[in-house]
Amino acid sequence: MIARHVHVVALLLVALLLCQGAMARTLDVGAGRTYRLPSEAIAVARAGDVVRIAPGLYYDCAVIGVGNLTIEGTGPGVVFTDKTCQGKALLVIDSSRVTLRNLEFRRARVMDGNGAGVRAEGGDLTIENCRFIDNEDGLLSARNPAAHIRIVNSTFDGNGRCGAACAHGVYVDTIALLHIEGSHFLNTHAGHHIKSRALRTELIGNDIQDGPNGDSSFLVDIPNGGSLLLENNRMEKGPHSSNPSIAVMIGEEGVDRPTDELMVVGNVFINDQAxxxxxxxxVTATPVQLKGNRFVGQVRPLVGDGGIVSR
Structure with a gap:
């Protein structure tokens, strides 16, 4: 009898999942399509839906309150620009399991100087093949110790500023994991290319460079500790850096979380300063392990605890 009951429950769960899949919709956005603006489609979206946006310049912003949602461009040149929501960002994400794909975010400005292309205030977020151009913050996240943010094959160009407070290319508050892979950071202004208070930060195979005109502070800042994997990145500090002394800073604001691993492996670092x-x-008491890194220019590989295992 119990086995039959379990079988019936399992069948009901399968039927429910199939029903939910059948209800998932594709919401088309653009000239001549069902929805003229991305915000119109996002406002009626349900869990499981896909919002597909045709190429175009959208003076539009949106607040995403539904989870398990994909928002994607159907081709290059899908651009959110200039208009911000809630005084925060072009896209404000208040939900979890959201995927952004093939989108561009430009020129976010707000009164407090912290305007973001994307403001992550919910749970898990995946960003794939997106561009963040000339915003105050590229991506800015709120505190959520359970959240995972994953950024892949994306570009952050010309973001950052410092006024009443500093804005950065990517800035995450306390989350479980920040994973950035195969992405490009260049020409960041005043702030850091990447600032992470995540419990674990993984930066793999990225290009992080000031270039000839960027005046960023740190290339990477891990201000409160937390585990770090810095692997196979190409990194460059340019001649106009606003903090010429240090490329990667760990723990300068006080270590208040487990810092189990600080692994720096296979990176190329170029110092283009004189x-x-x-x-x-x-600054932490956890030793940094440097393995197989290559340095160009005048570079001190490590200050603080740790050791150069190999070069």
Whole structure:
């Protein structure tokens, strides 16, 4: 009798999942389509839906309150620009399991100087093949110790500023994981290319560079500790850096979370300044392990606890 009951429940669950899949919709956005603006489609979207946006320049913003949602461009040149929601961002995400794909975010400005292309205030977020151009913050996240943010094959160009407070290319508050892979950071202004308070930060196979005109502070800032994997990145500190002394800073605001691993492996770091700079400055008591990194220019590989295992 119990086995029969379990079988019936399992069949009901399968039927429910199939029903939910059948109800998922594709919401088309653009000239001559069902919805003229992305915000119109997002406002009626349900869990499981896909919002597909045709190429175009959209002076539009949206607040995403539904989870398990995909928002994607159907081709290059799908651009959100200038208009922000809630005084925060072009897209404000208040839900979890959202995927953004093939989108561009430009020129976010707000009164407090912290305008973001995307403001992540919910749970898990995936960003694939997106561009963040000339915003105050590229991506800015709120505190959520359970959230995972994954950024892949994306570009952050010309973001950052410092006024009453500093804005950055990517800035995440306390989340479980920040994973950035195969992405490009360049020409960041005043702030850091990447600032992460995540419990674990993984930066793999990225290009993080000031270039000839960028005046960023740190290339990477891990201000409160937390585990770090910095692997196979190409990194460059340019001649106009606003903080010429250090490329990667760990723990300068006080370590208040487990810092189990600080692994720096297979990176190329180029110092294009006329003076020496530090690649890693570690304020934590956790030793940094440097393996197989290559340095060009005047570079001190490590200041603080740790050791150069191999070069």
């Amino acid at each position: 003076r020496s700079t530090e690649f890693i400055h570690n």
